[in-house]
Amino acid sequence: MISDEFRSVILKELNLDDFEINDETTADQVPGWDSLNHLNVILAIENAFKIELSSYDIIKCNNIGELYNLVQSKLEE
Amino acid sequence: MAFNSFIYIFFLIIVVPLYYLIPDRYRNIFLLSISYIFYAYSDVRFIGLILVITITTFVAGRKIYDSKERYSKKLYLIIALIINLSILGVFKYFNFFIDSTSNLLSVFGYNLDYVHIKLILPLGISFYTFQALTYVFDIYYQTLTPTKSFINFSLFVAFFPTLTAGPIERAKRLIPQFEKKTKFSKDNFKEGITLISMGMFRKVLIGDTCGRIVDHIFATPNYFLSIELLMAVLLYSLQIYNDFAGYSDIARGTAKLLGIDIMDNFNQPYFSKSIAEFWRRWHISLSNWLRDYLFIPLQLKYRKLKKWGNVLAISITFLLCGLWHGASWTFVFWGFLHGFFMSFSVIVNKQRQLVYKKFDFLYSKPFEYVKVFFTFILLSMSWIFFRANSFNEAFYFFQHIFIWNGTEFTLRIILIISVFYLVTFIIDFLEQHYKTHSFLLKFNNNFRYAFLLVNWAIILMYLFTSKQLPFVYSKF
DSSP states (O other): OOOHHHHHHHHHHTTOSSOOOOTTOOGGGSTTOOHHHHHHHHHHHHHHHTOOOOHHHHHHOOSHHHHHHHHHHHHHO | OOSSSHHHHHHHHHHHHHHHHSOGGGHHHHHHHHHHHHHHHHHGGGHHHHHHHHHHHHHHHHHHHHOOSHHHHHHHHHHHHHHHHHHHHHHHHHHHHHHHHHHHHGGGTOOOGGGOOOOOOOTTHHHHHHHHHHHHHHHHTTSOOOOSOHHHHHHHHHOHHHHTTOOOOOHHHHHHHHTSOOOOOHHHHHHHHHHHHHHHIIIIIIIHHHHHHHHHHHHSGGGSOHHHHHHHHHHHHHHHHHHHHHHHHHHHHHHHHTTOOOOOOOSOGGGOSSHHHHHHHSSHHHHHHHIIIIIHHHHHHTGGGTHHHHHHHHHHHHHHHHHHHOSSHHHHHHHHHHHHHHHHHHHTHHHHHHHHHHOGGGGSHHHHHHHHHHHHHHHHHHHHHHHOSSHHHHHHHHHHTTOOOOOTTHHHHHHHHHHHHHHHHHHHHHHHHHTSTTGGGGSOHHHHHHHHHHHHHHHHHHHHHSOOOOOGGGGO
């Protein structure tokens, strides 16, 4: 289950006040999260949690839930 | 075997009923055999190439999946890439590379003309190599497990509706469909016929008719007045779109007759309000391929450069996109132009958002039409490089199309352009309104049958009486 902090980092980067995102949500379902903005969202997550993710692991993620799990596993390292 | 030919119509009349008559467990072998026959009809010499790519990609996929360590997965992916892209590179780009290097070295008094090899571009090579590569990429990124069936995989690579010019399908969309039992469906049949009919309408009645005028003018541009050169530019925008969209609809319709669903390749691209939106609506299968397997990995690799990382990834992607279309610097430049337009948009994004916040009218509907018009102008100008045989030819057009000198034929020219644009607009509007390319199915039966009857009567008349132009994208 994605945390409120994780959710708010994404929404803030995309200038969205009120949009429902959950584990199953995919990038193309979120307004403004297109391929050009993808870089900005990933950077915002890495800066907020002070981590660096591998490109390979990011690409493997199929939805926001998997991206969140990736961030959590990096934080635990 | 071209889609816009009697032999293809005859081919379908035989193949489709046979497909449903033979037992289900033999259908994929039948379809595979038919696909190779389809390809061999055009060029039997290069069947071996399809086989090489099929075998190496199938084996590489299994090796990637079975490897435990990431470095060995990556190694097998690289091997598959090298084999596929080397084959593509040699046949498509060897002479281009030699010519370009020779031109460079001639400045120093050297010449490489003796290195030239007589090479023929195998039909569909740009498409089936890219389609095969989706298999290994998706296994590497763990979004697909390899198929156990070599027959099904071979069919995925060589599936005849998409073999010569796409859409470039994904293994994870197509292979599962081959693994399911197919039953004849009246709905699939109706949709298939409708898509083929609309595809033929676009290709034969709009694309080829515009194409004959365009070819005539581009052959000897210096014989024509500025208004006629402008007509050629505007009609080329329609030709390339209707030609390729028509092809894609025929491919999708053919697959639908066999119970297979192929992705949409066009989504009314000239309704785009920006170049970025255009690439979400034009040749969608290629732009998605480039986005997923080239742009996003590059973008993530260079993300520390922030917006400049995006610019670098966009530039590389579009230069290669241009090169994919053809072994010529005019194609590369066309790709460069699109990369430039996209990069500019990324660079000034923050400033654009500030301007939009300040001026409300920029969100209005009339301004959206202005954006569509401006985007279309940029697209038409860049298509000149796509169509021209050389930079000199392209520059000749640019020098002359902005000069207005009317002739006694000016009104007729405006009428010709208007009619073709109106017809294309109506089709695209209906596709958008009904959210489907087979919008004809939404009309009542009498209207639909009457339209199909007249449509096919005219198409058959054209097939009988005129020399058909080849599909533009079958040359890539």
